[in-house]
Amino acid sequence: MAEVCDNNRSLCLRCASIDFTSTSAVNWDSRTPHLSAVRLGHHSEVVQCPSCPCCRLLHLFVLRSIHPSEQALRPPLIPDILDEVFYLRPFKPLPWPLCMDERTTSAPVMNPEEIPQFLVVEERTLGPEVWPGYYIIDSLTRLGYLSVMDQEKPDSALSSVRLEPLVNLKTIKLWLDYCQQNHFRDCSRRVDQAIKNLRLIDCHKLVVVLASSRTKFIALSYVWGKQAGISVDESPYQLPSQLPATIQDAILVARELGHSYLWVDRYCILQHASEERRMQIAQIGRVYSNADLTIIAAAGDGPACGLAGVRQWHRGELESVITGDRTVFLAPPNSGHQINVCKWNTRGWTYQEAVFSRRRLLFLEWQVYFECSEMRCNDAAYHPLHFEQIPFVEHGRTRGSNDGKEGHFLLLQHGIYPMDELFTHISRYTTRSLSWSGDILHGMMGIFNSFERNLAMFLHLEGIPIVSDATFMHYNGPMWQSTRQEQFMTGLCWKTSRPCGRRPEFPSWSWAGWYGAVRRRSAWEGFVHNNFSVDIQIQFPGGDTSDLDSLRYSFYAGYGGNLGTKLTQLIIHTAVLPVQLRYSRHGCKRQSQGDPECSWDAFVEVRDELLHCKKFYITSDLAEGDEINGLQGLVMGVRIGTYNAGDNRILTVNKGDCSLIILVVQQIDQGLVEQIGLLDILWKKENREENIYNQQSICSLMLDTISYQTVWLV
DSSP: OOOOEETTTTEEHHHHTOOSSOOOOOOTTOSOGGGTOEEEESGGGSOSOTTOHHHHHHHHHHHHHTSHHHHTTSOTTSOOGGGOOEEEEEEOOOOHHHHHOTTOOSOOOOOTTOOOEEEEEEGGGOSTTSOHHHHHHHHHHHTOEEEEEETTBGGGSTTBOOOOSSOOHHHHHHHHHHHHHHOOSSTTOOOOSOOTTOEEEETTTTEEEEOOTTSOOEEEEOOOOSOSSOOOOSSTTBOOSSOOHHHHHHHHHHHHTTOOEEEOHHHHSOTTOHHHHHHHHHTHHHHHHHOSEEEEEOSSSSTTSOOTTSTTOOOOOOOEEEETTEEEEEEOOOHHHHHHHSGGGGBSHHHHHHHHOSEEEEEOSSOEEEEESSBEEETTBOOOGGGGBOOOOSSOSSTTTTOTTOOSSOOOOOOSOHHHHHHHHHHHHTTSBOSSGGGTTGGGHHHHHHHHHHSTTOEEETTEEEOOOHHHHTTTSTTOOOOHHHHHHHHTOOOBSSOBOBOTTSOTTSGGGBSSOBOOOOTTOOEEEOTTOOEEEEEOTTSOEEEGGGOOSOBOTTGGGOOOSOOOEEEEEEEEEEEEEEEOOTTHHHHTTTOTTSSEEEEEEETTEEEEESOEEEOBOOOTTOOOOSEEEEEEEEEEEEEEOSSSSOEEEEEEEEEEEEEEEEEEETTEEEEEEEEEEEEEOSSTTSOTTOTHHHHHHHHTTOEEEEEEEO
């Protein structure tokens, strides 16, 4: 039964008894949080009095917990959220960087007055056997918190800001001005190459105009949605009389920020002119690189939704409670979490749009987030802008990878480890979805083209990079140079995160030929050396053949949108070994965690013995009872491992470890095989002082048992 409201204070009796001004809250990582927690009850009991603003505030917090998007992230084997008992748990403030990003290692900046903040938590998180720090960080990240602000010192509430229904565009203008006046390394650099037939929306006249590459403009990135067609007039320079809400809002924001031109693919690319459309898609990277700012519609699932906090879409959950000299309001979830779970972040085409952008302005459901190449900030927290700088890592494998203040988006560094950098992008990109699977390489072409422009001799074949790497250069001293074939074989060593289905439009030896997410390339994976005189020839869909040394241009069969029915094939002359697969149930526990190695074991037949390969990365989604006869292993070579020397800049050859790399293939037709996995057989040298470049320990074991064959890999 609901308690009677205290009419004098407009709070129910339970909420009136909560001391929001006390400084007696336990530390955020205390193992005795139950001593200061206030019981709220089950979901249906949280609201004690419908007119109580504090009850409504608590109810809004609980609604975040039971939102379907959060339920999808809920760990298995725990009670249903509707059966949980909720508590209001005070805690002493965390260092503000930790509130922004749970991975921070920055020095703490504590709230000097230690005004307690509050979370609504589940009962299971309050036991003395539970380390509450994890749950607090998790809740701050996913759900936000109840922020208590001293009305006389508004900056003391963990630097949180009570948001208004509409975005303050003047604040955004300050961010942009600070970036333009202080960031000269990457933020102010535009691509020199011209953009052909650049069309822009004139934000004042509302028409499409032809512009030069030097014209300053803003670009829009958004989710296309499920609309069957595009509402465009017959004239390529006229906009429809009724624009989708997202485009209308983007035009308004552009004008308010002092820009006259906006690029929107829906209207600035001629959708019905196929040749023109292909040309524009090929230079999308240049468009976003040249845009002064990219507006990202990160809330909603289509162009009809609008930008959150602009015009009609008011940001919700703005309830607040004033008690004494304190204001209690609901702070939004972590901006990084909002980006990770939004629809925009799941779409394949939007990946390179964000990567190429120099400045990104994301309109999230609860806040606005800004990130340029050197700074990040949002309107839900106030910190001096010089505190928000992103550290620069000149030769780092990923941007700021070991720093808690790293940016959410990767930059294109074109550094000394291009193979690693590319597969980091491929790994992130392949977690996303496409409306048409044939676009899998189109959605990465901007990134590949960028590497081709910036790195000499860079090529790719059906998405497999062919590029020299600093790792290669440290093999046996600086005089040794990798061959194009060795670079290509190293690129073939990709692995999916788990077994997946086949994408038949592309060859099986390319990651594009499979629907699964590709694993990130690890720093210690090294490179492949052609110890076995492997010869690889390419047969293109038209029938022409070429070796890798003669390849002068990147190629993929989907270029121009004409996939055809014939795939690019590899004619490989190499050592071939019999391979057997056995279904195993020994890894059921690991299998529940999605480990791809737990259900199938691979055995290689050498000298009439079956060697168990502990590192078998299966790509094909095989099930127990499937036909798996006729498996062969195509020996690629020996991969020398590397490790980080400690300065995050140069990798050193790992003295002692090397692996035999084998592509596992299955016959699908007379004379044709298809790749289904990768074997990585590790050899460890007992004496690490021995010359690791002498790989005879591997080669001599096999030379008298293997036979060389020519296979056609599709």
